[in-house]
Amino acid sequence: MWKRIFALMIKEFLALLKDKPSRFVLIGPPLIQLMVFGYAATFDLKHASYAVLNEDPGFVSRDLAAAFRGSPSFTQVAQLTHEGEIAPLIDRKAALMVVRIGPRFSADLLSGHPAPVQIIVDGRNSNTALLTVNYARAIVDRFNRDWAAAHGGNRFPAHVETRAWFNPNLESRWFFVPGIVGLLTLVVTMLVTALSVAREREQGTFDQLLVTPLRPAEILIGKALPGFLIGVAEATLIVLVAVFWFDVPLLGSLLTLYTGILLFLVSAVGVGLMISSLAVTQQQGLLGAFFFLVPAIILSGFATPIANMPPLVQDITLLNPMRYFLAVLRGVFLEGTPFRLLIHQFWPMAVIGVVALAIAGWLFRHRMY
């Protein structure tokens, strides 16, 4: 039995690696995507463009304007002189934010009254707008404290002192890069497995395979192992780049990490082979893979938290192996979560994998076309 499986495995590897395009697909795009995503996918706001409309002749307003100018998050692109300039500036996206300081700002502050500052933000991208407002608020808060300290004691007895655990500088790369390990491993494994049966059906070699003494379970193992091994290699490569290139801390144990990777690969290979056995042509296999990939990524918590989704959708995510793998990845990378606390992420992946593999094996002989 193992001899036959071994023969099939060798053949699968040869078929995959002898083909120049598919060899490239395994190495090229994942590395490029890792670099691009690693640098591009970020929530951090850097050098956001803004303009100032300062109607106040007083010196205090100049201090506030200077506080904005000194922040690395913002870059001033214009100094406005009247109100009518605001709308066109935002409209043509020349500035993300306009800080408007009213004519009585200095006078109010000096006389001990609250002095409003208006922040106008381009809300077309709600996420960026929210970040911009938060950053601006932080600058104004700091200005308030400094002003209060310099002019008559602490008039704000309580203020917030933030400490972000696990990611002290709130670097969003630390959040994204472990997710990319999952994302790219999923994409590569799906591409390798989703085509493997479909290609043989299209070329008629699958019939040839089915009339040999190979049992469906043996074909399943022979087809799954190459995808599995390639997935392990791919994941290892990306983990190495994450740790040594992007300096993302890997606090947890490698044993826990690899348990997660192996179980995730079982489920990814299972789903890939299931899609592949349903497909009659390679085109169908590829379409099926993408049909699975897109929701698997969006509903995994890769970019937006699952907790924010509607309850029904949250239930659907329970079927998504990527969801569990991301929890494992982020836990192991940033928190150093021990093995026993991740058991509840491990077993669903194993169940999904076993069920999908069983369906794939059954489809080998029962998919009619």
Place this chain on the structure above:
Amino acid sequence: MTPADRETAPSSPPGLEGDTALWVAGVSKTFRAGHRRVPALQNVSFRVRQGTVTGLIGPDGAGKTTLMRLAAGLMAPDSGTITILGKDATAQSMAVQSSIGYMPQRFGLYEDLTVQENLDLYADLQGVPEPARPARYRDLIHMAGLAPFTARLAGQLSGGMKQKLGLACALVRQPPLLLLDEPTVGVDPLSRRELWSIVYRLVREQGTGVLLSTAYLDEAERCDEVVLLHDGQFLEQGAPAALREPMRGRTYAVTAADVPTRSLQAVLAQAPGVLDALVQGDHIRLVMENDAPPDLGALLPGVKGAELAAVAPRFEDGFVALLKRRAGGETARRPVTAAAPRPAEPGRPVIEVNDLQRRFGSFYAVKGVTFAVSRGEVFGLLGANGAGKSTTFRMLCGLLPASGGNLRVAGVDLRYAAAAARARIGYMSQKFSLYANLSVAENLRFFSGAYGLSGTRGAGRMDWALEEFALAPMAESVSGDLSLGHKQQLALACALMHEPDILFLDEPTSGVDPLARRKFWSRINGLAETGVTVMVTTHFMEEAEYCDRLAIMAAGEILTMGTPAEVKGKARSSALPEPTMEDAFVGLIQTHARQGAAA
């Protein structure tokens, strides 16, 4: 090039000679596959005259389709010129395309449109004026025999009817030149005859020039002229008789009462002075190298009661003689398998099929099929595409469950039997299914591994396959790059790695040249002699002659079954004293259709 061409080709300016519809002069075309250059056509020259049917004859890969596409102005030749009705096919491709009718191998019928809508569409595309259409449609539909089906979806027509509709669409605007690329491949013999009669009506009534490509050698005899292509090279142009007649007086039928035909064939094929020896049902068709009457005593030493009778030559004899002359002595070497006969198992037949059914929705792909094949027998399933041959095959191999009836292969139903039972069968599918990007040796190694051969036995079988099938020189070549003949050899080698007792061959020779087909069949004969049971499907009528017994299938049913002589005998009448297999087939289909209409 024929002598006539050599005289006229350089001097006559293209198109000026009145009756030349198509003039191909020194055309070469090379394709690139990765780093390799694949020459598809090398310096091919010939002409097609108005009012004649010129057959473009050659096996798959000879360059027929390339030539058709070049003539239709769909590709430009690397060198040489193609002139159609006085216009250059490359420079004036638009003008050429608007004056020819071209029917590619898979004609672009829209399967979701009805017959009438397909005709309308092609009339629109080709700008046939509205007032001229009704009369034209009437003619075409009548000619193609599609009158009862105008409202039917094209996708629901049979293979033969689809081809006829395709032809009708290509003819919507009466073109002066018609290019037909393998219009009859896989079509049942009756529809084939009808297609030919349509083509001849056109030629007779409208003086159309027709260039028609085919891999069926028996169709060559129906052409006014033939152009022979082989490996992209022009071999010969002339009337079919010109190739056939030199063989007159060299063709014989040999019978020997005491010797099985297969053994007789094996001996005769090796005998000196013999060009070709073929099993033809109950006798051997013998073609000699020269006109001297053969001496049976020398040909068949020690065989008593052998008889020799002269028969008429065929086009194929001439073609085979031509190919053998080109190939030189290389093909003379025939591998002899000295495999020990397998032990006989007493009792029941090896393959038993009883009232087998296969339904897809409400459509019966196979209906009430019953037959039995005994050990060492070569059993053929003959039928057109869609007759249910491959479906029957897939059920026998356990790839498809039967909807009804029962079947036994070596005593078990392979669909439910233990995996080990599958080790007894060898299977070679229609498309020579191999792993195209693996090398020859890797393919062989994989299949021997899949059958659990390893160690010395595995290595021994590898050596055997490379040696026996003469694949050793190309062991490291990528199998997708092999010629069709070599692919077929490799596919058979893969199916035989584990020395199966039962061999399933699904259209094993489609598209390969006559020499490769002969080599293939002599190997199958050798296997049958050692006790291997062979089941084969084919749509080549003449291949049915190689079988011990055959069943003719149409529309999922077996129309008749028996030895080739019995099947042919059923078509014998005073008008047809010596019916061919095709005559028998056509007769059966007609009878069947009449019975269907009467019932």
